[in-house]
Amino acid sequence: METALSAELRNAIEQAADRLPPAQHEVFFLKDIAGLSYEEVAEINGHSVLAIKRNIHQARLSLREAIDRLYRKRLD
Numbered sequence: 001m002e003t004a005l006s007a008e009l010r011n012a013i014e015q016a017a018d019r020l021p022p023a024q025h026e027v028f029f030l031k032d033i034a035g036l037s038y039e040e041v042a043e044i045n046g047h048s049v050l051a052i053k054r055n056i057h058q059a060r061l062s063l064r065e066a067i068d069r070l071y072r073k074r075l076d
Contacts, residue, residue: 009067016066017059024059027052032060
């Protein structure tokens with residue numbers, strides 16, 4: 001059961017990440033998947049660290065909402 005739930009969660013995160021706007025998807029991948037620092041992401045992206053933090057925050061909120069929907073659906 002735990003493995004199935006883990007796979008389902010991973011799938012939900014991947015699908016939600018694929019629906020992020022391009023700017024959010026890029027910084028989410030670079031920061032949270034590749035593990036780069038905010039400064040490194042800003043250098044690659046060409047935007048300020050503040051803009052990167054804002055995009056990361058929005059991306060994480062979107063992903064959290066997608067996960068919440070998944071679990072609410074499972075409870076219904």
